[in-house]
Amino acid sequence: MRVLPVLLTVIPIPLFANIRGRAFFSADSTDGLLFILLLLVTILLVVAVSLKVRTSIMREKTDQPPARFNATTISEYISALSSRRIDAYLALKKKKQQEGGGTIKSLLLLVLTGGWFALPATAQQVDARPSSLLQETGIIITLILLLVPIVAGVILMAVKVSALIRRRNRERNEEEIMAFTEYLISPDDPIIEQALEQRRKALAYQLSNKELAGEKEAEDAKGLVGNINIHKGLSIVAQKQRARARPSIDPELSRLVMWYLGCAACWLVFGTTAGEYVGIKFVHPDVDHLSWLSFGRLRPVHTNAVFWGWASLGMLGLGHYVVPRVSNVPLASMKHAWWSLILINAAVVLGTISLMAGINNGGGEYREYIWPIQLLFGIGLVITLNNFIKTIAARTTKEIYISNWYIVAAIIFALVISVVAYVPFWQDGLGETIVQGYYMHQGVGMWFMMFTLGIVYYFLPQQLNRSIYSYSLGILAFWAQILFYTLIGTHHFVFSAIPWWLQTVAIVGSVGMIIPVAAGTTNFIMTFRGGWYKVSSSYTLPFFLVGIIFYFTGSLQGTAEAFRTTNLIWHFTDFTVAHSHLTMYGIVSFFLWAGIYAVVPRLSGKEAPQITVGAHFWLALIGLMFYTVPLMYGSTLRGIMWMQGKPFIDSVIMMAPYWLWRAIGGSLMWLSHLFFAYNLYKMILGDDTAEAKGPAIETLNQSYSEIETTL
Ligand code: HEM
Numbered sequence: 001m002r003v004l005p006v007l008l009t010v011i012p013i014p015l016f017a018n019i020r021g022r023a024f025f026s027a028d029s030t031d032g033l034l035f036i037l038l039l040l041v042t043i044l045l046v047v048a049v050s051l052k053v054r055t056s057i058m059r060e061k062t063d064q065p066p067a068r069f070n071a072t073t074i075s076e077y078i079s080a081l082s083s084r085r086i087d088a089y090l091a092l093k094k095k096k097q098q099e100g101g102g103t104i105k106s107l108l109l110l111v112l113t114g115g116w117f118a119l120p121a122t123a124q125q126v127d128a129r130p131s132s133l134l135q136e137t138g139i140i141i142t143l144i145l146l147l148v149p150i151v152a153g154v155i156l157m158a159v160k161v162s163a164l165i166r167r168r169n170r171e172r173n174e175e176e177i178m179a180f181t182e183y184l185i186s187p188d189d190p191i192i193e194q195a196l197e198q199r200r201k202a203l204a205y206q207l208s209n210k211e212l213a214g215e216k217e218a219e220d221a222k223g224l225v226g227n228i229n230i231h232k233g234l235s236i237v238a239q240k241q242r243a244r245a246r247p248s249i250d251p252e253l254s255r256l257v258m259w260y261l262g263c264a265a266c267w268l269v270f271g272t273t274a275g276e277y278v279g280i281k282f283v284h285p286d287v288d289h290l291s292w293l294s295f296g297r298l299r300p301v302h303t304n305a306v307f308w309g310w311a312s313l314g315m316l317g318l319g320h321y322v323v324p325r326v327s328n329v330p331l332a333s334m335k336h337a338w339w340s341l342i343l344i345n346a347a348v349v350l351g352t353i354s355l356m357a358g359i360n361n362g363g364g365e366y367r368e369y370i371w372p373i374q375l376l377f378g379i380g381l382v383i384t385l386n387n388f389i390k391t392i393a394a395r396t397t398k399e400i401y402i403s404n405w406y407i408v409a410a411i412i413f414a415l416v417i418s419v420v421a422y423v424p425f426w427q428d429g430l431g432e433t434i435v436q437g438y439y440m441h442q443g444v445g446m447w448f449m450m451f452t453l454g455i456v457y458y459f460l461p462q463q464l465n466r467s468i469y470s471y472s473l474g475i476l477a478f479w480a481q482i483l484f485y486t487l488i489g490t491h492h493f494v495f496s497a498i499p500w501w502l503q504t505v506a507i508v509g510s511v512g513m514i515i516p517v518a519a520g521t522t523n524f525i526m527t528f529r530g531g532w533y534k535v536s537s538s539y540t541l542p543f544f545l546v547g548i549i550f551y552f553t554g555s556l557q558g559t560a561e562a563f564r565t566t567n568l569i570w571h572f573t574d575f576t577v578a579h580s581h582l583t584m585y586g587i588v589s590f591f592l593w594a595g596i597y598a599v600v601p602r603l604s605g606k607e608a609p610q611i612t613v614g615a616h617f618w619l620a621l622i623g624l625m626f627y628t629v630p631l632m633y634g635s636t637l638r639g640i641m642w643m644q645g646k647p648f649i650d651s652v653i654m655m656a657p658y659w660l661w662r663a664i665g666g667s668l669m670w671l672s673h674l675f676f677a678y679n680l681y682k683m684i685l686g687d688d689t690a691e692a693k694g695p696a697i698e699t700l701n702q703s704y705s706e707i708e709t710t711l
């Protein structure tokens, strides 16, 4: 299921599509020839480097002195022997003592050669980057003609050298085996025989299951054995580990964070109900004829509610937990945090009503709220920024933890872009379009992505109980994100009247984005190293994992969309909508859910039922796939139809089944949000009778420590 979107992301379909217009690759164009040339040079370099590596390994091995065996080095070899081989050896030894040597050596060779010490193969990937500025077709063809036999020759040579290396390795193995055999048949060495006997016994040892009580019934005066409950109920979902409540959290902060998250969940349910309804309208356009529910009004209701209501409040809620935690001080002002929550909620409520009433800021996407309403949101952010900076300034830690870098930068960027998007200077003409592109992508990249990454840098290591793989990689990703993301706004308007060079800058920046994305992904995945087994026993880690996978694939999909050739096909189609959901939903929402499931049980001491957390996860993931994959496929076909000059209405008819799939996927996603809301309710307000043991044990612990202090 997950392979398809990944493939669609990484394979630039239009490269192979037979379309009219500017195809990227065609064998008779200079581009095509250059491509072949670069390919040949790349192959050549890869083969050359691989040969170099392999021969140097072989040289290293040849330079090594032959293996020597003695009583200390032999233990490693012994542990690799099976009991069958030990038996065979000891039998041969006995025979030797009776017969006095001779053919023993060859027999021993037979016993020992089973490939049990095959030397590890070494592989190395090479990143060869050819560079050629030649543009002349004739010269390129000549070079290709020259290169073809050279490449073929080098490949042949590589094959031969590989065979030689393999043979040499085999010979070395045999030499080693010979040396080992010599050692084994050398005059009797009691130490080795003793070691072999010991090893044989160890291999033959089996538990009798009577170790503790022998034949007698176990004496269980303390009820240790009798207390074990082996009658487990039928398990429908895997048992996950319970979170531990954190006693040191200020209850006032807990209440604040839970309010933020509760409001966010309400906006998620509301916003996606609107999205679901809009999606249904693609299948049944005449479902209603009310102006307040028209497509044009409900679509921005959906996008703004999920942006400013769900994702923003969710992030801020988690941020209010993370910032004081990593600064090791209480939040600077609880009152300000409540004000910020009230203002942002007010902005979304008023914005939604005004949009449905037809009052909006014009066409600019994600800035449809009129300025007085967006101002409330802005003031909320200013208050939060001030609150966070004061908290960080009062920190008792020496360093500012990376999460705080990301969180504070995200709020600053959100404020800057909002001002740029709403000041009256650039509200007309091309300037407006450039500002729109800048606003839109800074919105998703510098507000949502930056903030969410800050949250992941805190919760992922915490949930895995290990430190982040590389702090420096986090810093690199941070600055690279600032460098490239701020340049890529105009990739939304490729082929528009915006200056060509500015579009090119945006495309180059979109490629540059690979650096922070690869750095971030590597950092997160490497943090999992050695802890993968924890994924199956945790219900937050699968959410993180999905977020990381989509962070990589969804972002690279964005890079693929930015090229002129691909944008020619995908722009104006639903491919962009699929990308928006793969990223805003697959990355941002999944990371937020992961953080929420990690933090709320710590604050409230209550858990959500595991079965409904599972239902939330799987419905959201499967729904997202149903939503996006058909849209990506149908949109590619649609773009090609447009380029072939087919009538527009034909492409609408062709899209019908894909829109149906989107509605089905959307319904599953929507259902998953109901489960999420229920889970949050259970985690915040649910009864915790199941946890009755917890307080009882705590009371016991307390009385125990009291007794200890009196003593
Ligand atoms: C039940 C879940 C959801 C459904 C059914 C849904 C449905 C839709 C629909 C039908 C559209 C309009 C597409 C168009 O104009 O062709 C849309 C747009 C959009 N939705 Fe959702 N959505 C859902 C969840 C979300 C969430 C959780 C987010 C963000 C956190 C989100 C972000 C967006 C964005 C950014 C757009 C604009 C897309 C663009 O212009 O490229 N959606 N959604």
Ligand code: HEM
Residues within 6 Å of the ligand: 365, 440, 444, 445, 448, 449, 488, 491, 492, 493, 510, 511, 513, 514, 517, 554, 555, 556, 557, 558, 559, 560, 561, 562, 567, 570, 571, 572, 576, 579, 580, 583, 584, 587, 588
């Ligand atoms: C390497 C990173 C990324 C690149 C290069 C990239 C590139 C693009 C491009 C080229 C488009 C415009 C497609 C078109 O209109 O033809 C686009 C749209 C969009 N992207 Fe990304 N993207 C990236 C990451 C993200 C992330 C992380 C998010 C969300 C968190 C995101 C959210 C969106 C949204 C919501 C749109 C739709 C904007 C609209 O309404 O037109 N993208 N992206």
